[in-house]
Amino acid sequence: MTAQLLFFYFGGMTVAGAIVAVSAPNLVYSALALLLTFIHIAGIYILLNAEFIAAVQIIVYAGAILVLYLFVLMLFNPKQERHYIHKQYKAGIFLALVVMFLMVFAGYKTEILSLGGPVTVESVRAMGHTRVIGNALYTDYIFPFEIASLILLVAMFGAILLAGRGQRRIKGPAGRVDLSKRDEATKVLVRP
């Protein structure tokens, strides 16, 4: 009963934070609502007996990724925009509801039987969750692990190349590119 109440609290706060994040006009508000969502998703992971994943969720998502978002938001001087919602927002909401209905329907129509693998809650408690994760990560999943490190390296190079210095800013009236300078703008894009 306690677990179910906790699930309702964490799940409800997750969904509420996500809805606020998607619908808030101010970008900083939506980033902070997303922080709420991430922290409560960590609570969901703890309910699922995955403590290490919960810690990583808080460190990486709430600590690193969200701070990066807030940093970039501060660069762009976020102000409350008037038309922050797309014109065809009704079609978008309808499509999202259709997707949700289909997935929930498919989930309730499918009977999934537990495979009953070796990693039970008792064995994880005996060894410690971090140790179980480490054992799997450095034996069975060593090749994807190396690939992941390569992906991070390439992403770092790409981010430095894309956002680094060495690109001229086109000076126009009020800093905005008008259509007559479009060719110049594309030249800058092609060859920085």
Place this chain on the structure above:
Amino acid sequence: MTIPLDWYLTLGFFLFSIGVGGVLVRRNIIMVLLSIELILNSANITFVAYSNYHQSISGQMMVFFILTMAAAEVALGLALVIALYRVRSTLNVDEINMLKW
């Protein structure tokens, strides 16, 4: 009393559709990237729920690789946004149509 698997799956589905709605509805390109984060988190919840249900560690391994991909995606996406803002001075996805000649 344990929590059935369906509840976690439904939570993941809710989060996924909220993320899809955010991608479709918002006009700011940073908000589109934030909504993609929501979608990836819903996938993570589903993976961990199945990992707990099947008593296997593979789902939690997938969460690690999704996390790596999300970090790379955020770094590259925000760098692209900065590079785009230098050229176009806008973050509105409706005005970024340079390839649509």
